[in-house]
Amino acid sequence: MSFIDFNLPVLLVIVPLLGGVLSVVVGSIVGSRKDLAWGWALAVSWVTLALVIRMLLAVVAAPEGFVVYNLGSWPGPWGIEYRVDHLNAFVLLVVAGIGAATTLYARHSVADEIPDDRHHAFYCVWLLAIAGLLGITVTGDTFNVYVLLEISSLTSYALIAMGKGRDRRALLASLRYLILGTIGASFILVGIGYLLMLTGTLNMADMHERLIALPDFAENRTVLVAFAFLLVGLSVKMALFPLHMWLPGAYTHAPSAVSALLASTATKVGVYMAFRFMYTIFGRHYSIDVLPGHSVLLLCAALAVLVPNLTAIRQTNVKRLLAYSSVGQIGYMVMGFALANEAGMTGSIVHLFNHAAMKGGMFLAVGAVVYRLGRCHVNDFTGLGKRMPWTMGAFSIGGLGLVGFPLTAGFVSKWFLVKGCIEAGLWPLVVVVLIGSLLAVIYTWKLLERIWFTEPPESTADLREAPPTMLISTWALILTSVYFGVHASFTVGMAQKAAAFLLETTQ
């Protein structure tokens, strides 16, 4: 087994981590060079994607369905263990894929929005954010999750604040995210603390075995407190309604490339963490059957599908509209996750992938409008289909995906979600999903009508199409979502295996 294959799980965190640090070192030696900083980040992000794809193939080929890596050869539960199964591998692919596509996109957008002497620093923080998100996903150690969560959060605050050049509200949005995000992460830390007190271990798999071996597991009040702290902390991190208040401002005022990266990875990794904590550590039996947490989550998810989608309809800033729609889509993921049957969880995991591709592509398209126009007010989209047909074409297909139009990826995930609701006998939730889709039709149609069926104003006569790197990455994400809407066998297969693995290997 070659060096790279053996160390694959840790390399895919180390490469962007060191790559980020080197970006600043190089920048301070040769001085600020925009294209050098961008080219370096692009190379690092694509190498990371290659490593992640190799990791995915290794996991699929592994006979027991997961790959274990011991940091420094210290075996778990004493050392830090990286454990990659189908679920991690799939989420890793989402994070690294979005990272690679948005880095390609970032060239013009970042050159436009970030001061020239800050590019090396920007790409450093950018790569560190990707490293943090990949690290959370790959690790099998709860405290490691907390540390890497803070790495990705701190870098996100810095990235969002860099939008201050265009709008000073980015600073306020970043500070609000910092305060809420730190409280959320602290709650997660307290939850991990109570689990450590009970079990004496930090390793996820070991923790689960020690928890279910407790004689009074189901009634133990310390377990309950740990569960409550973790649930609230994770809900803040994944922006589950009503703890989503940090998200719309942060995504609206961040630089365009940052909005796309965070919108399609940060909250998804939050949902992934919820899967890990609820299923791998506490186990399905405790999280779903013993506690009423299940119905609380379903209620929050149903409200998350309805309320933010309603709020999205009356937004006048397109980035803000998409941000509210993201909060609504998190509702679908949490719903499938809380249904706790294979179809629902498959829907949830597939939607992680599909929504990342669709919403990422849409944020990139809006970023192209901001690049050309400097604004993204709903009125600015009047007749834009005639001025920037390629950008708007991608935006429109992404919008149809959000609605869940057949032949788009959104349809596949909603299909499984509805199937899960029916299998669980929860018919009201089917209605909620349908109403959520109708609300999405309203805000998507509001934009599509303005883009394609109105005449462009004279003031935009010299508006040109977005630069090629922007178009390529936007269309890459949108075509991914269309491809996996038609040929869903890869995504659905991965998600089904991940869901079955979670349900079968733990109690």
Add this chain to the structure above:
Amino acid sequence: MNLALLEPSTASFLKVASLAGTYNYALYVVLMMIGFYGVIAKKNLIKQALGLGLFSTGIFLFYISMGVVEGGTAPVWWTTDEAHLLKAAGPYDNPLTHVLILTAIVVSVSTLAVAMALIVNIQRAYGTIEEDEIRAIEDAEHPGEGVI
């Protein structure tokens, strides 16, 4: 070799000195809530950030308290037995929680540093760090959009 690390067991955690232990746990909640109050109730952004610091400090206390072992000393206190092999001089506190909290302190300091950097930038951009004054400026500039 550290025995507590080799044998993760609940035993070392359950031998928490009863009175001092529970006293600490009450204190940690009080500290956390004072910090939380600061974050929610104070209009001054620096006071909010300080509240956030206090909030994390409460959690440090929680972790350190859970590592306490009755009659335990520092884990670095060694002696030798008859065969001149190293062994612990007596019961010692669980060092794992100390190590964890060292990391959490670093995280908390970095968070405060980023918060302060943001507040300095807000002061430059708005000329104030009072939340209600910033709100008034934003309401006048972008009516109906909310602050952020």
